[in-house]
Amino acid sequence: MRKITVIGTGYVGLVSGTCFAEIGNRVVCCDVDETKIAKLRQGEIPIYEPGLKELVERNAANERLYFTTDVGEAIQASDIIYIAVGTPMSETGEADMRYVMQAAKIIGENLNNYKIIVNKSTVPVGTGQLVRMVVQANKKYPWTRFDVVSNPEFLREGSAIADCMNMDRAVIGSDSEQALEIIAQLHEPFGTRIFKTDLESAEMIKYAANTFLATKISFINSIANICERVGANVMHVAEGMGLDSRIGGKFLQAGIGYGGSCFPKDTFALAHIADKAGYDFELLKSVIRTNQKQRYVVMSKLREALGGLTGKQIAVLGLAFKPETDDMRYAPSLTIIPELLKQGASVRAYDPIAVDAARVQLPPEVHYYDHVEQTVIGCDACVILTEWQDIVEMDLGTIRSFLNQPIIVDGRNCFSLEAMQEHGFEYHSIGRPT
Ligand code: UGA
Numbered sequence: 001m002r003k004i005t006v007i008g009t010g011y012v013g014l015v016s017g018t019c020f021a022e023i024g025n026r027v028v029c030c031d032v033d034e035t036k037i038a039k040l041r042q043g044e045i046p047i048y049e050p051g052l053k054e055l056v057e058r059n060a061a062n063e064r065l066y067f068t069t070d071v072g073e074a075i076q077a078s079d080i081i082y083i084a085v086g087t088p089m090s091e092t093g094e095a096d097m098r099y100v101m102q103a104a105k106i107i108g109e110n111l112n113n114y115k116i117i118v119n120k121s122t123v124p125v126g127t128g129q130l131v132r133m134v135v136q137a138n139k140k141y142p143w144t145r146f147d148v149v150s151n152p153e154f155l156r157e158g159s160a161i162a163d164c165m166n167m168d169r170a171v172i173g174s175d176s177e178q179a180l181e182i183i184a185q186l187h188e189p190f191g192t193r194i195f196k197t198d199l200e201s202a203e204m205i206k207y208a209a210n211t212f213l214a215t216k217i218s219f220i221n222s223i224a225n226i227c228e229r230v231g232a233n234v235m236h237v238a239e240g241m242g243l244d245s246r247i248g249g250k251f252l253q254a255g256i257g258y259g260g261s262c263f264p265k266d267t268f269a270l271a272h273i274a275d276k277a278g279y280d281f282e283l284l285k286s287v288i289r290t291n292q293k294q295r296y297v298v299m300s301k302l303r304e305a306l307g308g309l310t311g312k313q314i315a316v317l318g319l320a321f322k323p324e325t326d327d328m329r330y331a332p333s334l335t336i337i338p339e340l341l342k343q344g345a346s347v348r349a350y351d352p353i354a355v356d357a358a359r360v361q362l363p364p365e366v367h368y369y370d371h372v373e374q375t376v377i378g379c380d381a382c383v384i385l386t387e388w389q390d391i392v393e394m395d396l397g398t399i400r401s402f403l404n405q406p407i408i409v410d411g412r413n414c415f416s417l418e419a420m421q422e423h424g425f426e427y428h429s430i431g432r433p434t
Contacts, residue, residue, distance in 0.1 A: 001025055002186055005078040007071060007103045009036060011047060011160070011261070012120055012153045013084030018052065019164040021059035023189035028066045028074040040067040048326040048353050051161040075110040080186065083107075083131070084120040084153075093268035095124055104131040108138025111146060116179045118149045122206050122266060124273050128173070128199040147179035150199050152206035157260065158324030169193040173202020207273070210266040211284055216251040217258045218290040224254035224431025225297065234431025235413060254430045256385065256411035257294035259321035259330040264291075295335045298383060298411045301428040303343070305407050306381055310344030313404070315379040317372060317394075318386025318412075319362075320354035328357045332411065333385050337362050350375040352388055373398050381407035387414050396423040 002025045006017035009031040021027040031037050036046055043060065045053045059065035068074055075081055085099035100121055107117055117135060119128055132148045150173040155163035170187040174180045175198060184194045197205070224234040234254045242249025258264070267288050274281035306312050321331035328334065331354075337347055347366045351358060355368050369375040372394045376382050382403060384391060392414045400406050400423050408420065410429040420427035428434055 002080055002182075003078040004028070004080045004082060004186075005030060005071075005074040006082040006084050006120075007031075007075075007106075008083065008085035008099070008121070009033075009040065009046075009067070010084065010086055011049075011157065012155070013082070014040075014045075014047070014056075015049065015052065015155060015160040015164055016082065016084065016120060016153060018055050018059060018065060019161070019190075020186070021062075021065040022055060022165070024064070025186070026064055026066075027059075028068055028078065030068055030071040030074050032069060032071070034069050037067045037069050048324075049157065049160050050324055055161060071106055072110045075107055075115075076112050078115070079113075080116045080118060080182070081107055082118045082120050082151075087121050087123055087265075087269075089265045089268055092272065094272045095122065095265070095269045097123065097127065097130075100127060100131065101134055104134035105138045107146075108135040109140055111135065111139055111144045112141060114145045116147050116149055116182055118151045118183060119203075120151055120153050122152065122210075122262070122269075123150075123203060124269065125200050125203045125207075128203060147174060147176035148199065149174040149176075149179050149183050150202035151183060152202060152209075154206075154209065157327055158322060165190065167192045169195050171195050171197065171202050171205050173197045173199045173205075175199060207266055207270045210262055211270050211287070213251050214258055214263045214267050214291070215283070215287045217253075217255075217263075218287040218294075220252045220254045221257060221294045221430070222290055227431040228433075231433060232431075233433065237431075254413060255294075256298050256332045256336075256430070257291040259332055260327060261329040264330040267291075295332050296339075297430065298332070298336060298385075298409055299339055302340075302381060302383055302409045305409065305426065305428055306405075308343075309340060312345045312380040313378060314340055314345045314347055315376040315382040315403075316340075316347055316349045317351075317375065317382060317384045317391045318388055319349060319351035319358040320386050320388075323386055323388045326354040326357050328354055328361055331385075333358065334361060336383070336385065337366060341365055348375050348377075348379060350391075351386065352390060373402060377402045378404055380404050381409060383409045383411065384414055385411050387412040396420075396425070400424060 004027045006013045006029045009029045017027045017029040043057050083103045087095040090096040128148045172183045180196050227234040238252035271284050319333040406425045408427050413429045
């Protein structure tokens with residue numbers, strides 16, 4: 001059993017802190033946000049993540065998981081300190097390191113014995129060394145020792161608990177053998193592969209992994225756009241490619257491009273890191289451009305199918321950037337809905353979870369409904385932006401009868417061409433014949 005403090009109760013901090021408690025450690029999750037901590041103490045979870053509430057409740061009841069705003073006290077009482085604060089995209093596209101540096105300062109001020117400081121936030125290469133300098137400069141007791149480790153997070157929103165409890169690998173980077181060993185032992189109960197490396201390489205692995213996945217997505221979206229022009233089916237192409245074990249079938253689902261809090265932010269950040277390091281990462285810049293353009297593929301399909309958008313009523317199904325989350329960050333709906341309104345259409349929208357988050361970000365003209373069927377009533381077309389289960393399983397006969405015109409533009413390739421034909425839809429999807 002280790003005593004762990006996690007600084008930052010955002011997505012990564014809360015999930016990994018809870019999972020560390022679940023495998024038997026004593027974990028204190030800290031945040032400066034008093035309201036958030038008060039809610040967490042009551043078992044109220046600030047984000048929508050399947051299974052997280054139950055796990056937090058169970059570990060809090062078993063006295064393994066605590067929440068506090070007193071970061072200093074928590075640091076003093078622990079031997080491993082995880083930094084899991086946000087690194088949002090700054091105006092220039094670089095990662096904003098303000099919160100990481102604040103965390104390092106407060107760790108230095110409260111360093112009362114040997115501690116391992118582990119960075120979980122996604123940070124540019126070299127941040128570990130910077131954290132070391134800031135902690136060193138702020139030490140109250142000059143004799144105290146510490147080590148810095150990079151242990152990047154690879155969990156996905158919507159399946160975060162499963163990803164954390166059954167992680168593919170734990171990447172642990174440090175120049176201290178002792179620290180590497182302790183953090184490796186901490187991960188043993190997860191039964192995962194442990195990959196030990198140096199600090200800088202571990203920091204780079206996180207960016208390289210996320211930008212590689214983003215590259216796969218932009219690649220398959222480009223292939224989809226070609227498939228449409230030459231009469232091929234991108235789903236067959238992706239399946240056929242993925243059977244080659246050197247390629248792998250995952251992250252080859254063509255659609256409207258990646259969104260969320262990670263890929264857009266990390267691709268921009270790595271492009272900046274490369275520029276700063278004097279390397280023009282042309283491939284990555286093209287991945288980013290391809291992703292931005294992919295949003296408009298859906299728009300042009302819709303415009304063409306309807307012969308213009310002025311005066312048309314459109315049902316938008318799915319608002320969150322992906323299913324099983326209420327996260328709207330860089331969601332395609334944030335680009336597509338304002339564009340639909342600008343081009344003179346009216347919008348009826350549906351999402352099973354993200355409506356509250358969507359309302360504050362989308363124009364007030366959007367009307368929201370509680371059910372898929374209700375949303376499509378009287379619409380000229382229906383556009384699918386998120387592949388939620390209830391959207392994928394919607395009753396096609398009912399949808400067909402409620403729509404004014406049987407047009408579906410599917411940005412996520414949710415349906416088979418046969419099912420659409422059988423129900424008499426004019427079906428426009430990504431990279432497949434109409
Ligand atoms: C991503 C990574 O998958 C995680 O490993 C990483 O830890 C996380 O970022 C992070 O850096 O914190 P996440 O953004 O939660 O996780 O979601 P993903 O499931 O990776 O999806 C990202 C976007 O790519 C979504 O918009 C999704 O719709 C899109 N996507 C994904 C596709 O368009 N096609 C695919 O084949 C897969």
